[in-house]
Amino acid sequence: MSANTIIKPDKDTKSETKPGNYFVSNYPPFSFWRENEVPMVESMLNSPTAGSAPLGIYYHVPFCRKRCHFCYFRVYTDKNSQDVRRYIDASLHELEAYANSPYIAGRKPKYVYFGGGTPSYLSAQQLTELTDRMKALIPWDEAEEVTFECEPGTLSEKKLEVIKNFGVTRLSLGIENFNDHILETNGRAHRSGEVYRAYEHARNLGFQNINIDLIAGMLEETDENWEKCIERVLELSPDCITIYQMEVPFNTTIFKTMKEQGKLTAPVADWPTKRKWVTQAYEALEKAGYTVTSAYTAVKDPENTKFIYRDRLWAGADMVALGVASFGHLGGIHYQNQTHFDQYCQTQEEKKSAVRRALLTTEDERFVREFILQWKLGRVRPAYFSEKFCVDVTERFSEILTDWKDAGDLYEESGDLLLKRDALLRIDSMLHRFFLPEHQDAKYV
């Protein structure tokens, strides 16, 4: 997730796409995480009792074949096999330290997530070695879900077989668009032919859950092309479809070009158009039997197609972060690793902590965090928050909820609070109102 988010007021998503992030990925904002709180992570890991929250592992692969013009992640396109070897060794050293800590020792992950960058950039051999060595340190035999993000052009049948064999249950394909011109214009490395080949191999291998990622509003997207994208998705019929609305954060190539040209508005569709496209996609998917399960996802079979990583994380689970710039959460402490490749590897070579900044959250901040994140599911259960945090959310946030009801964004059903579709699709721009006063208008840096 981005570390460069600026939370903007609701009105900002009523018109053009301006530079900056709208997506709320965590709370409190990253600008409140501090280097001087890093020792808290060590203290937590050395606490005498093991943690009791469900445990997850996030493994970051920072390599990509090419940098997409809209990308704001820490990725490298110039690393050779020696660099990859160095990185794998460093990350395994990091995992070993976690596995031996009193807080983690003896616990087994309920979910594992390989994100990036491009996890499928690694070769079949590198992946086999990496995952064998990870499992030897912390076995995954109790994991309910293992997710693996892929760029279609990096997948061969053999590599997919390896990925299936080391236990991946949720294969996530970063397709983004089916049109070769749009893929090229946006700097993607893959083309549609690779998408179809990879998808067919993955289906033949019988992955339990295949997700397709799309982006509404890429450079040069049109009504006609978006309709075709929806048709292609329906033909492929994946288990899950994730649709993001295009943003133009400050550290993207698109923003740099805008700056050079002196433009204030991003050269992509405006927010109402992007929401119209997502609405169109969701309506077509619902017609085909899918269920919309969050602001970003629709699934074919909601009973059997879960997204455990998201649901556990948004309910306060522990997550060990491995790799450069990774984000983790342990025992109420947020943390992020070193954000540069050499620095990160060096910490492990010198047997030091890789953590760069951290934040020990208060009980109230943890409550607000879960409350904010769960809105993205479109349904919030007040009973969950009164049981877990002893907070009556309808009382505490009565003013905001009344405003939302008056605006036609919110309704109630069996004691739950539900968002109308239009509000769900702009939820990231509405959440800042729940932030504690000290976090309002915060910059994430």
Ligand code: SF4
């Ligand atoms: S594949 Fe993903 S992580 Fe890699 S450059 Fe493109 S957007 Fe960034």
